[in-house]
Amino acid sequence: FSSRRRHxxxxxxxxxxxxxxxxxxxxxxxxxxxxxxxTLVPILLSKGHNVTVxxxxxxxxxxxxxxxxxxxFNVYNGDVRLKQDIFPILKQADVVIPLAAYVGAPLCNxxxxxxxxxxxxxxxxxxxxxxxxxxxxxxxxxxxxxxGTFCTEESPLNPISKYAVDKVEVxxxxxEHGNFISYRLATVFGMSPRMRIDLLVNxxxxxxxxxxxxxxFESHFKRNYIHVRDIAKAFVHAVDNAxxxxxxxYNVGLSEANVSKWExxxxxxxxxxxxxxxxxxxxxxxxxxxxxxxxxxxxxxxFKPDVSLDAGIQELIKGFRMxxxxxxxxx
Numbered sequence: 001f002s003s004r005r006r007h008x009x010x011x012x013x014x015x016x017x018x019x020x021x022x023x024x025x026x027x028x029x030x031x032x033x034x035x036x037x038x039t040l041v042p043i044l045l046s047k048g049h050n051v052t053v054x055x056x057x058x059x060x061x062x063x064x065x066x067x068x069x070x071x072x073f074n075v076y077n078g079d080v081r082l083k084q085d086i087f088p089i090l091k092q093a094d095v096v097i098p099l100a101a102y103v104g105a106p107l108c109n110x111x112x113x114x115x116x117x118x119x120x121x122x123x124x125x126x127x128x129x130x131x132x133x134x135x136x137x138x139x140x141x142x143x144x145x146x147x148g149t150f151c152t153e154e155s156p157l158n159p160i161s162k163y164a165v166d167k168v169e170v171x172x173x174x175x176e177h178g179n180f181i182s183y184r185l186a187t188v189f190g191m192s193p194r195m196r197i198d199l200l201v202n203x204x205x206x207x208x209x210x211x212x213x214x215x216x217f218e219s220h221f222k223r224n225y226i227h228v229r230d231i232a233k234a235f236v237h238a239v240d241n242a243x244x245x246x247x248x249x250y251n252v253g254l255s256e257a258n259v260s261k262w263e264x265x266x267x268x269x270x271x272x273x274x275x276x277x278x279x280x281x282x283x284x285x286x287x288x289x290x291x292x293x294x295x296x297x298x299x300x301x302x303f304k305p306d307v308s309l310d311a312g313i314q315e316l317i318k319g320f321r322m323x324x325x326x327x328x329x330x331x
Contacts, residue, residue, distance in 0.1 A: 186253030
């Protein structure tokens with residue numbers, strides 16, 4: 001990409017530790033100590049980029065401590081909603097990755113004012129301040145599809161949760177900025193330095209490891225999934241290819257992982273044979289998302305996830321032997 005400070009495109013080899021160009025980007029990651037950010041930030045640093053993180057550390061996490069010795073890493077404890085916290089570092093960035101958010105329907109319902117001010121109002125404020133030369137790599141959500149049979153980026157949006165509604169509004173505002181890439185992320189899974197157990201795959205595997213059983217509501221409901229390391233890979237891919245990908249919306253998921261809740265349990269049972277699951281005879285899942293998502297558009301740019309659903313499940317099984325769910329959630 002090009003910007004006020006960069007006029008040479010660079011390419012990074014995902015399998016190497018450094019980029020092929022001597023020109024690195026200044027990247028701001030808000031919420032960089034969170035579930036995705038704590039996986040993404042070390043990878044960006046390993047590519048040689050200068051990375052600044054702004055996070056309010058609302059969960060008391062220490063997920064970036066191991067990076068403090070790196071000269072190309074900087075971190076601030078602050079709030080993305082406050083101009084005095086965000087503006088001084090925002091103007092230095094070539095690339096902005098706004099991960100700071102109240103993520104998930106339960107948390108947003110618990111504090112709707114905090115959710116709107118962080119997930120939407122803070123982004124609007126940031127976009128008004130940004131130069132058109134600065135690239136915004138925005139995580140949105142494919143939960144905005146709500147219910148549907150097969151969804152592409154052109155499919156109608158039907159957001160059900162407040163989280164998804166706010167993300168749809170943010171995506172519309174991004175289109176006015178112009179120099180953006182919007183990633184409609186599938187439901188993320190996998191181990192991370194700032195772990196979340198409340199995500200669906202993580203939750204199901206945790207229950208299988210700790211309880212040995214689960215009761216399913218509307219087990220035929222499908223959605224798409226992707227490993228957290230592949231989300232990080234997708235953002236690196238966007239940094240590398242922003243000049244050709246800018247101005248577009250992409251679904252980001254694992255195409256082989258459009259599965260129902262029942263099918264997910266069958267995947268888990270392959271590795272925990274004693275795991276028992278059954279359909280509830282009455283009741284309704286408050287999360288009514290049900291769709292199959294096409295990831296063909298981003299795959300045409302050369303992006304391909306690395307971690308299969310089965311590999312992620314095996315990773316989670318090992319991880320959950322080490323932790324208990326006393327703080328690893330967003331509620």
